[in-house]
Amino acid sequence: DDSKLEQLKAQGFARVAIANEPPYTAVAADGKVSGAAPDVAREIFKRLGVGDIVASISEYGAMIPGLQAGRFDVVTAGLFMKPERCAAVAYSEPVLCDAEAMLVKKGNPKGFKSYEDVAKDTSATIGAPGGGTEEKLALNAGVPRERVIVVPDGQSGLKMVQDGRIDAYSLPVLSINDLMKKANDPNLEVIAPVQGAPVYCDGAAFKKGDEALRDAYDVELAKMKKSGEFAKIIEPYGFSAAAAMSTTRDKLCSAK
Amino acid sequence: MEWDWDFVWQIMPTLIQGVKITILATLLGSVLAAIVGLGIALARRSPNKALSRTVGWSAEFIRGTPLLVQLYFIFYVLPDIGILLPPLVAGVIGLGLHYGTYTAEVYRAGIDNVPRGQWEAAKACNLSARQTWTHIIIPQAIPPMIPALANYFIAMFKETPLLSAITVLELMNQAKSVANTYYRYIEPITLVGAFFLAISLCSVVLLRWLERRYGKIER
Amino acid sequence: MTQWSGYLGLILQGALVTIELTLMGSVLALIMAFLAGMGRLSRFFALRALATAYIEFFRGTSIFVQLFFAYFVLPLIGLELTPLQAGVLALGLNVGAYAAEVVRGAVQSIGREQHEACIALNLGRWQGLRHVILPQAFLVMLPTFGNNAIELLKATSVVSLISLADLTFQAQVVRAQTGNTMVPFATILVIYFVLALLISWGVRSLERRMARGLDGVRV
Amino acid sequence: MSAPIIKVDAISKSFGAFKVLDGLSMQVMPREKLALIGPSGSGKTTILRILMTLERIDGGHIQIEGEQLYHMERNGQLLPADERHLARMRQKIGMVFQLFNLFPHKSVIDNVTLAPMLTKGMPRAAAEKRAMELLDMVGMADKAKAMPAQLSGGQKQRVAIARALALQPKIMLFDEVTSALDPELVEEVLNVLWRLCAETDMTMLLVTHEMGFAHDFADRVLFFDRGKIVEEGKPDEIFRNPKQERTQGFLKKIIAAGHRV
């Protein structure tokens, strides 16, 4: 049933949800959206015959409900594949892979290496995006709810570490690196990768029921991976194409 | 999506945590707003032109700009000049300052609404300025203000969800966090709405009562 | 070096969205205000009940809840809105509920004697309302409408929470892209304030125009 | 003898538990000038407001020119009047209020033309022509373009009279039309009433505390007390020679307070 794809072709664009988080996403001074995730999506949709993508920046927490509510056709925002999510949406094959990192004060004063370390230090607080992977990792590692601070965006997290409001801020490695680069602050340090945290990969997330569109997407994605064009798009942003090609959706979705 | 009662009971304790913070923020914010408002109202009446103008314009500025942006400012920009506030404190200060500019207007109107004849009668009775304020003007000005002040405190209560932007885990933030964990929006958001509606409907009753009790002064 | 001029353009785009939201929201609010305000004064119980339910519901539940409902829950029951439509709908209905009380209060503030003069002159209900009561009441409403419009302007900042690219949202984007907090937030504070000043100036001059002849200058 | 133009038959009226009028009856002949006097709170204003249909009555009947005011006959039954019936009956009656009740957002001439244009569909030109005649009669033609706020109390009241006259009612009700005016301005308005009295054949009911004026102006005086007509008669009888003790006491007080009779 290709009706969804036909519909997108007819309207000439696909509505894509992205995050306000470089380098997954970047917004240039002229307002143009780029970044690893949207660039891949744009290319694949072009090959599928959908001329353009219309990207709207969204909170992490709002992406899946927005997809379910039909606000977007697809989410390409570094929304990592995990079993619960796989149940809520239809993922494509892996696109962007990254390990988890933590941003801490210079010298890592509390000696964090893993989320468990944060859990053990009863005075430590950790910041993470609401509804994101890092929040769940921290909670699963036993950090109590009140010590996991929901931080609205990366800059806020950086600022809160600088100001000593939280002891660590956790995001994927590349996101943290990008933050560090912009902040250019010698008093900060990145711990990457966080021990015990798996390497995650995101995929383009479609609404349940749009599997036909997802399958068409997968076909083009596989072609690009093979031809090397995939690597050409994402590697300038720091992502590893090899990592994405070394795993599969099924593996990630069935991981515990 | 279907409404799921089991889910409702499951998330209830988390939401109640949020309710506590919401109420705490409102109470502290109200106290601060009442004090800040009085300060602004008095400063604007001051014969010192520089003081009254500065305070007047600042109040206008605060009243003309969104609380959300002010909260970002207090929380994320002030640390640059060495003022580091915990989230709840920053939130309470934001609410107190913002609503202080509203309560200031209530104070002003309350004082202005005491008829000029009362000032004149006080003078004809040879009362001093202080005696006039404490015995004649304030006792008449306060009661009609009470419903208006209560009204703003209720409005403030409904704006507490903004505090989620500065990481305060109030009700709305808890609801979003729950929703993000389970990918279910209907139940948490509806519960939050029902909670606000319940409190507002109660406060309508309270307001009517306050208005009857204090709203009018019989002459 | 950061390209501030480029990012300023981004913020100005956000200002456009904010203005658009404020204007369209105000129009919707004005329509709802008159419908519900007059509804509350109706002779028919059903109309009164409907208007009261609308007003109490939208004043009672927080604007955040309404916004999230319009954006995330309405589509689940088959009513799909663009973010802009959802924003205008939530803001307009919310502020309209407050303004409805202004309409009702203003109409009631027109003394009973004006209604009686209409009856004594045998004007019909609608004629009296249209030619005598509403023109006078509108003048009473205007200043509060101005305040309502500013409240609406400020409330547009919360639409950033449903990913509508308004001023506040664009400031967030610029912040994420440049790593600078102070500049984007200070800029939008000033823009919001200027917009608020524009609204109050506009309302005041409209008021002056309409009040001409009603002040008691004897000729 | 012709039939009465107003026939009030045992009407009663309460506000909450307080009975203002209790079985009041009275009749007014066409062209009669009636003065209603009596202490504050005795129900004078209330009876005028009832005739203007500004209040509903609790019991009794009122007929205007032989037609029921608050009731209508349908198939031989008397039903409460609906809005259409009231509107038709109101055409016969005009009222001038103590506080003028001009429309503050309309100019003098618009105040006078509004009702004829809206209720009778009179074209603007005709309505304005007629309004100017009336304003001329009350001595306000030169202020036709002024706004009410620019007028003195006496001027406002004269405009209010012109406004009520514009609908050409058969019965005019005046409720203390001078008591909100400064003493110096009272005369202007009384002069207009004199002219009206002399020049038209309207039936006029006038509530007033100006005893001297009531004496000279009225064909008949009704003295109200506690919602009842305590005494009625020719002005000379009532003012020079009141029979009831209550009337005597009232007039004595008024005179002591400095009013001429």
Next chain:
Amino acid sequence: MSAPIIKVDAISKSFGAFKVLDGLSMQVMPREKLALIGPSGSGKTTILRILMTLERIDGGHIQIEGEQLYHMERNGQLLPADERHLARMRQKIGMVFQLFNLFPHKSVIDNVTLAPMLTKGMPRAAAEKRAMELLDMVGMADKAKAMPAQLSGGQKQRVAIARALALQPKIMLFDEVTSALDPELVEEVLNVLWRLCAETDMTMLLVTHEMGFAHDFADRVLFFDRGKIVEEGKPDEIFRNPKQERTQGFLKKIIAAGHRV
């Protein structure tokens, strides 16, 4: 002959561009009862308010018992009075307002005791004893515990008079103290004024539109017009035989309006 208790010397007063008083002079003897009459807007209220220091003057001088009211002498120089000087001078003067201006949040007796207790440090018991005497004099002793909102206009005004008397001023100012009252209630208040006039030796200045009362009550009548004293004299002279055309016109209108002289 004794010295005047009030000496007004060429004072002027403007509101914005509008000159209300222009070089007004007058003198009042101790114990004198003065009636101020004149058309609306002529400045009668303004002169009373100036004597009560509710307005400032723009030029001229006022002396009370030989002492400057708006100025004080320091080292032989005349300086504008400060608040302390004004407060001291105000002890000699009391005022009763047209609209009573009772303190609505205080009972009748508290209205009367407030000022003596606060300004003279009188103990409560003594203040209340004195207040009850005064309330008795104005016939309000039985309402001592009532709140102002529960009183009629005439009763309110009598309490206001008692309140002003409680400070035992030498000069009392009355500004149209009856004109906000219903005609029937006017008498109560005028009766109190009569008693005051007979029983105390206060100097009294009274603005009124009650010409009959002014005639009987006053030792001397001042006729104001446009901020000037146009005519003054014994009541009989002014009312029966006014010399100025303006006075004649004013009185004629007032009489035509139904007021007894």
